[in-house]
Amino acid sequence: MQFSSCALILQRENRLHLCCVAALIALIILVATPRIPHSPNQHMFADMRNFLGVPNTLNVLTTYPYLLFGVPGLVFCLSGSCFGISLKGEIWGWVLFYSGIAAAAFGSAYYHLKPDDDRIIWDRLPMMISTVSLLSNLVIERLDERVGISCLISLLMLVFISATFERTFDDLRLCMIFHFIPCIAIPILVFLFPPKYTHSTYWFWATGFYLLSRFESLADMKVYSIDRYIISGHSLEHLCLAMLTFILTVMLWLRSIKISRDY
Numbered sequence: 001m002q003f004s005s006c007a008l009i010l011q012r013e014n015r016l017h018l019c020c021v022a023a024l025i026a027l028i029i030l031v032a033t034p035r036i037p038h039s040p041n042q043h044m045f046a047d048m049r050n051f052l053g054v055p056n057t058l059n060v061l062t063t064y065p066y067l068l069f070g071v072p073g074l075v076f077c078l079s080g081s082c083f084g085i086s087l088k089g090e091i092w093g094w095v096l097f098y099s100g101i102a103a104a105a106f107g108s109a110y111y112h113l114k115p116d117d118d119r120i121i122w123d124r125l126p127m128m129i130s131t132v133s134l135l136s137n138l139v140i141e142r143l144d145e146r147v148g149i150s151c152l153i154s155l156l157m158l159v160f161i162s163a164t165f166e167r168t169f170d171d172l173r174l175c176m177i178f179h180f181i182p183c184i185a186i187p188i189l190v191f192l193f194p195p196k197y198t199h200s201t202y203w204f205w206a207t208g209f210y211l212l213s214r215f216e217s218l219a220d221m222k223v224y225s226i227d228r229y230i231i232s233g234h235s236l237e238h239l240c241l242a243m244l245t246f247i248l249t250v251m252l253w254l255r256s257i258k259i260s261r262d263y
């Protein structure tokens with residue numbers, strides 16, 4: 001009841017304030033931090049081994065689980081019968097999420113075959129679209145459909161603005177902010193607002209795998225040396241993000257409506 005009130009207040013009175021505060025925080029971070037230009041080191045990965053003539057083989061191959069889980073998810077969403085999705089806004093959100101994941105299989109593999117400044121956008125853009133879709137889905141199911149759809153449209157616009165910002169000004173800050181938004185926003189939404197569906201603990205597992213993927217990405221070489229140069233942190237990051245997709249697919253498959261929103 002307390003959580004419902006909290007959601008109600010946020011939905012009706014403070015949603016504009018919340019957006020302004022989020023935009024202000026992003027602006028402060030942007031102004032307070034130095035510009036982060038592209039660096040050649042950014043394209044140097046711990047595991048750059050070539051097997052059977054495929055450059056950066058493991059970093060390329062580990063993107064294909066995205067396709068393995070992204071395409072069935074997309075098909076199930078579009079068929080509209082297998083998944084626990086009850087609102088139209090949610091269908092668009094999940095379709096965009098799975099489309100982004102499936103597209104990331106090609107975009108990321110293309111980038112890792114020859115990592116450079118020109119190709120990195122194909123690695124980043126599909127994943128950013130998936131991330132903001134996921135966040136918007138959570139807003140739709142925890143708060144309100146219209147708020148979630150507005151959130152989805154605004155965040156998609158921000159994704160394209162940040163990609164253009166990165167290319168035009170050679171500055172990675174906005175893209176980096178996007179990487180950390182889900183780490184903060186998803187746990188807050190899950191903790192503060194009541195689930196509309198059953199099996200909501202899967203969101204925690206998904207967040208855990210997202211955090212693990214970020215850690216593995218940052219500790220690429222460290223992880224590679226710890227596992228005796230079998231698989232690098234970056235390749236494991238790809239597998240973690242595929243696992244996150246699998247977990248959310250299982251959640252959608254199993255869940256059913258727990259409470260109905262009457263506001």
Ligand SMILES: [Zn+2]
Binds near residue numbers: 059108123234238
């Ligand atoms: Zn990658």
